[in-house]
Amino acid sequence: MSRQQSMTPYLTEELETCNQCLGDGYITVSRPVSMSFSVASGYIDTTSLECRNCAGTGGVPKQENYNEC
Numbered sequence: 001m002s003r004q005q006s007m008t009p010y011l012t013e014e015l016e017t018c019n020q021c022l023g024d025g026y027i028t029v030s031r032p033v034s035m036s037f038s039v040a041s042g043y044i045d046t047t048s049l050e051c052r053n054c055a056g057t058g059g060v061p062k063q064e065n066y067n068e069c
């Protein structure tokens with residue numbers, strides 16, 4: 001008896017690094033939050049949003065160029 005595992009790592013082969021989040025799967029968005037109306041200087045609120053380009057996976061399927069020919 002011989003055990004064979006048919007695990008084909010095709011996922012990592014078909015995916016390329018997302019250019020939106022650079023493979024992190026999320027995008028850090030910073031926005032200034034003003035404390036009050038009188039105070040102009042508030043603080044920078046950073047929020048990590050799930051990358052919508054790769055759905056948080058950090059990789060996107062390779063797209064073929066149809067511009068050839």
Ligand SMILES: [Zn+2]
Nearest residue numbers: 018021051054
């Ligand atoms: Zn992404």
